[in-house]
Amino acid sequence: VKDGVTGRAFIFLPELKRKRVIYPYIGVNKDLTDKDIDYKRFEDFKIIHMEFLDTPKQFKIQKCLSTLDIDFSLSIGMIYAKKGLTTKIKTILPNCKFVFLNEIELRVLTGSSSVTDGALMLNKLGARIVVVTLGRRGCIVSSDEGMIRVPTEKIKVVDDTGAGDVFAGGFLYGVLERLSIEDCTKIGNRMASFSIRDFGATRGLFKQKNKGFF
Structure with missing residues (x-):
């Protein structure tokens, strides 16, 4: 699909630990067949x-x-x-x-x-x-x-936006490495724990990248 508006999501994270609000927009994805x-x-x-x-x-x-x-x-x-x-x-x-x-x-x-x-x-x-x-x-x-x-380990949560997707990515990495299901979950938990330490799904991961995840 060459023309159209790229899909996106607007995410609002209020203070005082209130639930975040997400406004998704599917955009040109709806035209993909x-x-x-x-x-x-x-x-x-x-x-x-x-x-x-x-x-x-x-x-x-x-x-x-x-x-x-x-x-x-x-x-x-x-x-x-x-x-x-x-x-x-x-x-x-x-x-x-x-x-x-x-x-x-x-x-x-x-x-x-x-x-x-x-x-x-x-x-x-x-x-x-x-x-x-x-x-x-x-x-x-x-x-x-x-x-x-x-x-999972106890971590101070800053923002859990995208943590589920990060968990799934870590879990599936373990699957590709032919690890046991339990070890796959441990990797998923570990990756998600870095994600929730900062705002956004990936900022915490990038900060940890040079230090190593394990």
């Missing part, structure tokens, strides 16, 4: 990670990508979690190797007050590995091998 995608370029990929989108054109792209012979990873944000377990989400979950979401998103999506029950619900709908971040309490991972809970 499956005909614009060269699927041959994905032949050497090991993992594809995307955030769920249910607009018709974008959902068709996601559905096509999720059926490739590549591990498909999906984040379900609050915007779509609020819509509940729609037919579209139920359609794509069986193609997902990994599903990432936080505790609140899981409760809203599934309607379950129990994190473990909500994660198992997504497993039953076809998601093979469900990763739920719990903030200061770490995360849980639910799969056909059982459920594990991994704690």
